[in-house]
Amino acid sequence: MGAPADFTFEDIDGHRTAVLSGDWTARGMVDAGERLVGALDGSDAVDLDLTNLTRCDTAGAYAIIRAADGRVTAGHIKASSQTERLLKLVGDAVQVEPEAAPPRRGFQALLERVGRGVYGLGDDLYSTLAFLGHLLVAIGRCIAKPSRIRWAPVFSLAERAGLDAIPIVATTTFFIGAVVALLGANLLTQFGAQVFAVELVSISVLREFNILITAILLAGRSASSFAAEIGSMKMNQEIDAMQVMGVDPYEALVLPRFTALLITIPLLTFVATLAGLAGGIAVTWAVLDLSPGFFLQRMNDSVGVQHFWIGMSKAPVMAMVIAAIGCRQGMEVGNDVESLGRRVTSAVVQAIFAIIAIDAIFALVYMEIDV
Structure with missing residues (x-):
C-alpha cells in the first residue's frame, strides 16, 4: 500500500492551487476527502493539481469531484490523461438523473405476475427433478x-x-x-x-x-x-x-x-x-x-x-x-x-x-x- 491520501496548498503562477498526493482510493483516503471539502469551503477559485497522485479509484474521484463542485472549473484541473478519464466517467455518472419506473397498468401488471408465476413454477419443477436425480x-x-x-x-x-x-x-x-x-x-x-x-x-x-x-x-x-x-x-x-x-x-x-x-x-x-x-x-x-x-x-x-x-x-x-x-x-x-x-x-x-x-x-x- 502506498502513501495515504493528503493535500497541500501552494501558490503556483499566482493561483491558489490544491496539490493532491498519495493514494486517493477507498482504502487510502480515510478522511482526506472530508478534509479537502472543509479546506475548499468558502473558496471562490482554486486550481487542482493531481499529477502527484499515486493511485486513484472511483471513490477517490468522487471525493475530488464533490470537493471541487462549484469551486474549481474544468480548465483549472491539472491531471494525467488516465485520471482525467476517470474523473469524467465518475462525473457523468453522478450527474445522471434516476429515471422513474414507468407506471404499470393493472392488466399489464397482472399478466406480468402470471408470467413470473409460470416461469417460477417451471423453474421449481426443474429444480425438483434435479434434486430427485441427485x-x-x-x-x-x-x-x-x-x-x-x-x-x-x-x-x-x-x-x-x-x-x-x-x-x-x-x-x-x-x-x-x-x-x-x-x-x-x-x-x-x-x-x-x-x-x-x-x-x-x-x-x-x-x-x-x-x-x-x-x-x-x-x-x-x-x-x-x-x-x-x-x-x-x-x-x-x-x-x-x-x-x-x-x-x-x-x-x-x-x-x-x-x-x-x-x-x-x-x-x-x-x-x-x-x-x-x-x-x-x-x-x-x-x-x-x-x-x-x-x-x-x-x-x-x-x-x-x-x-x-x-x-x-x-x-x-x-x-x-x-x-x-x-x-x-x-x-x-x-x-x-x-x-x-x-x-x-x-x-x-x-x-x-x-x-x-x-x-x-x-x-x-x-x-x-x-x-
Missing part, C-alpha cells in the same frame, strides 16, 4: 455399498424427529379423537344411533387423522428444521467445502434425513392411532356411557384392521415428501438471511399442501378400489 444417485450408491450409509446421523435425526415429537403428536391426536367423538355423540344421539360413534371415531382415526395430523406436525417441525439446517450450512459455504473434500452432500445430509423420517413416521403414526382412539374412548365413556371394552369389541367386529393398514400405507409416502421438500428448500438457500427465511417458510407451506393433496389422492384411489 438423491436417486446417492441412494443407488448406498444400495451398492451399504457401508456408505451414515448410521450415526440417521439415529440422531430419528431421535429428534421421532422420540422428541411423541408428546405433541400424542396430545394433538388425543384431542382430535375426543372432538370427533364428541361431535359424533351429539349428532347421532338425535337419531338414537349413538352407538355408531364407535365406527365414526375408529374409521376417522385409523384411516385419516392418525397419519394426517402426524404428517402436518412433522411438516412444521422436521421440514422447517431440515431447511434451516441445510440452508445455514449453504450460507456458511460448508456444503461447498464438503464438495471440495469429495463428500457428496446428498449422501451426507439428505439421505440420512430421508432414512430417519422413513423410520419415525410409521412409528409416530402408530402412536397417534393409539392416542386418537384413547381420546375417542374417553369421550364415549364419559358422554355415552359406552365402556372401553364395548368400544374395542365393536371396533374389532365392525371396523376391522383394514382401515389401520390403509392409514399406515400412507406413512412412507408422507415421510419421503416431507424430507424431500425440506431438504430441497435447504439446498436452494442463497447467501443471505432473507433467502433462508423464505426457503424455510416455503418448506413448511409446500409440505403441508403436498400432504393434504396426497391424502386426497389416496382417498380417491382407495375409493375406486373399494377399500
Whole structure:
C-alpha cells in the first residue's frame, strides 16, 4: 500500500492551487476527502493539481469531484490523461438523473405476475427433478455399498424427529379423537344411533387423522428444521467445502434425513392411532356411557384392521415428501438471511399442501378400489 491520501496548498503562477498526493482510493483516503471539502469551503477559485497522485479509484474521484463542485472549473484541473478519464466517467455518472419506473397498468401488471408465476413454477419443477436425480444417485450408491450409509446421523435425526415429537403428536391426536367423538355423540344421539360413534371415531382415526395430523406436525417441525439446517450450512459455504473434500452432500445430509423420517413416521403414526382412539374412548365413556371394552369389541367386529393398514400405507409416502421438500428448500438457500427465511417458510407451506393433496389422492384411489 502506498502513501495515504493528503493535500497541500501552494501558490503556483499566482493561483491558489490544491496539490493532491498519495493514494486517493477507498482504502487510502480515510478522511482526506472530508478534509479537502472543509479546506475548499468558502473558496471562490482554486486550481487542482493531481499529477502527484499515486493511485486513484472511483471513490477517490468522487471525493475530488464533490470537493471541487462549484469551486474549481474544468480548465483549472491539472491531471494525467488516465485520471482525467476517470474523473469524467465518475462525473457523468453522478450527474445522471434516476429515471422513474414507468407506471404499470393493472392488466399489464397482472399478466406480468402470471408470467413470473409460470416461469417460477417451471423453474421449481426443474429444480425438483434435479434434486430427485441427485438423491436417486446417492441412494443407488448406498444400495451398492451399504457401508456408505451414515448410521450415526440417521439415529440422531430419528431421535429428534421421532422420540422428541411423541408428546405433541400424542396430545394433538388425543384431542382430535375426543372432538370427533364428541361431535359424533351429539349428532347421532338425535337419531338414537349413538352407538355408531364407535365406527365414526375408529374409521376417522385409523384411516385419516392418525397419519394426517402426524404428517402436518412433522411438516412444521422436521421440514422447517431440515431447511434451516441445510440452508445455514449453504450460507456458511460448508456444503461447498464438503464438495471440495469429495463428500457428496446428498449422501451426507439428505439421505440420512430421508432414512430417519422413513423410520419415525410409521412409528409416530402408530402412536397417534393409539392416542386418537384413547381420546375417542374417553369421550364415549364419559358422554355415552359406552365402556372401553364395548368400544374395542365393536371396533374389532365392525371396523376391522383394514382401515389401520390403509392409514399406515400412507406413512412412507408422507415421510419421503416431507424430507424431500425440506431438504430441497435447504439446498436452494442463497447467501443471505432473507433467502433462508423464505426457503424455510416455503418448506413448511409446500409440505403441508403436498400432504393434504396426497391424502386426497389416496382417498380417491382407495375409493375406486373399494377399500
